[in-house]
Amino acid sequence: MKILVMFHTPSNAGYAMAALEKIFLKTASKLTGSQEKVFFSFSDLDAGPPKSLPGDFKNVIALNYKDIGTFDSASCYIKEKGIEYAFCFDVQPNAKVCTMLRKNGIKNIVSYWGSTISSKNGPVKLALKKLLLAFNKNKPDHFIFESEAMRDLAVNGRGISMKQTSVIPTGIDTSLFKPAKNKSDYLTTEFKIPSDAKVVFYSGHMEERKGVRTIIESAIELLQSPENNHIHFLICGNRPGEEEKFIAMLQKSNALGHVHFAGYRNDLPTIMPQCHIGVVASTGWDSFPMSTLEMAGCGLPIIVSRLQGLIETVDDHVTGLTFTPGSAKELTNCILLLLNDEQRYNKMSVSAVARIKGKYTTEHQIANLEGCLASVFSGY
Template sequence: MTKILILYHCEANTGYAIGSLEKVFWSMALRLAGSPDNIHLCYPGYSNGYPGYTPEGFGNFVEFSDRQDATDKIELFASYLKENNINVIFGFDQPVSLPYYKAARLAGVSSFISYWGAPMSSINSGLKLLLKKLDVMRYRHGPDLYIFESEAMRQSAYLGRGVPEEKTALCHLGVDTEKYHPDAEDQYYAHDLFGIPRDKQLLFYSGHFEERKGVRVIAEAANIIAAQRDDIVFILFGNRNDEAAPYQALLNEKSSKQVIFGGYRSDLHRVHRSCKAGIIASTGWDSFTMSSIEMQASGLPLLVSNLQGLRETIVDGETGLLFSPGSAAELAERVQTLLGKAINIKKMSQNAVSRIQSQFSTEIQIQNLTSLTKQQLTRSK
């Protein structure tokens, strides 16, 4: 019988992208274990309350930090595993070695899967990569399988950290296509929400406002576009407090009227439907982001930086266009191309929706994750 513990490295109810993953992991575990009674959840703490995705009456919660190195705390955790006959750990961002691993194995854990939402390492080669591989070989109690959200992330494990390639796997993110889909009734939703004339073409961004996310590049591209035409408006979401201030300062008098900072909202799926395209202009590491598939599911072709996993989010020329990271001039040129006569943007929108629905729905994500985990359980028997 499969008895699985899902282990998180962050507090319960942290929110953000982890929220959708928690529901996916739960669905995967339920398909493997057959009953909530056979599933256990582990968080470092519950100061924000217990998660709401579990059924009423569920009580298999344990509090333990994966970074814990105190022997007594590790022994208590191992006792919990043994007493509940837990034979599978599915952990979030678990590296090749942590202090609790050996105790967990001795307590009866036969299968250990680590799901990664980030790269493990920069890419290495030659002697450095060889030394990394030798280092990984030292640790016998760590994960049996590492699952990544993009091929670029997966390569960071076997071409960076030195994890054997056969111990890595790919499982793309999935999106709720019941929520994110085109809807003609919302074609002017954002226009009316922000008082934008309905004849304007809207370009969409949502995400963090840290420098590597490329908001500066979008602002600089807006300056270029505004000097050429006034029918395009950039609407940017995700800014809190005064995070937009440095980017507002970059705008000139004309472009400041064509860029709107919309803050943090819960209705972005409806905002999408008013837009012509989405933009992800990251300048540092970025991968197969949730926002990329949400936008495409809603019918938005994407303009994305040609970076790592980001390039995996589109089929260049069919569901969007790539541009050089950090190049505002190239982004502006891609905007002109996308909204020009040479490209059938309606067809590109249809391609994006079709690709997401056929390959990147939440149900497909759960199926793939369940299949990968089940294969590992079979190998571990």
């Protein structure tokens, strides 16, 4: 068995992709029995060989899903190496690359989705999409989604048969993301956050749908009361300049100086355990963000907006809390509920770690992927 793992992104596209690249290599290597029987493709290699893969890993080619001009060289490569199976990231139900792969000896194609594949459709439009898919030969044999919400949109939005889908949540490395044995002065040293502060943490993109605005509004509301001066907010993931509009919101408020923008970080496993609460306040679609698992693995109770895949990342009132999307008032109440009730907080912290260890580790993810791919590649 030889497997081609395909990404539609360039090599070295970022932290989230790198984590999946490592997981996919481990999974494919277990299936084939050898790393030498695993091959990777990226839309381009302009940024050099993928740093996520071992330095001696040479089975890498450029293949752009949307550029038919790259198909010829990829076709020759697939034939030459005798590759039989393809495990692809975000390949659509109607993709010409599927036809190319099958013409060159690929027996089965599995598409892994890390984002939403569609919006929901009404009965008439959905029936039409199902009919079109039934006669479409440019589609993968199976689709894997990270959450039930994502699969629901695939089935009730794109008309994909439920039988051709699986849900496999992401997992985290619990040797990296784990509670701190002792509190340190790391946050004080790095961000000048007082050592006795209670820190609310967010890590992610700054686009509007991610709800950073809601977090800032909550910070402003909380810091109106002097009794909450011990609360600080640490926000990671902003590119240069993206924080400016939020800093403008903080001007003339008591929250100025209590909200810290840290940019992109490679020390999150050190930062997270020193914080107290994790927040993801998305106001638009969100799938199953790995950051929620990382925060929970570090012992942080998680507060998430009540949206699609996000609600699957917590057990409400057991490992965290949920609130109405966009409601800074509800988020504020959730933060205060946790910080003002030590017994509740400690119980949720322990439960959050236990939940991750029980089913959201990289070992769980790899085992689930391996089982699913083995089933599809063997013809069910």
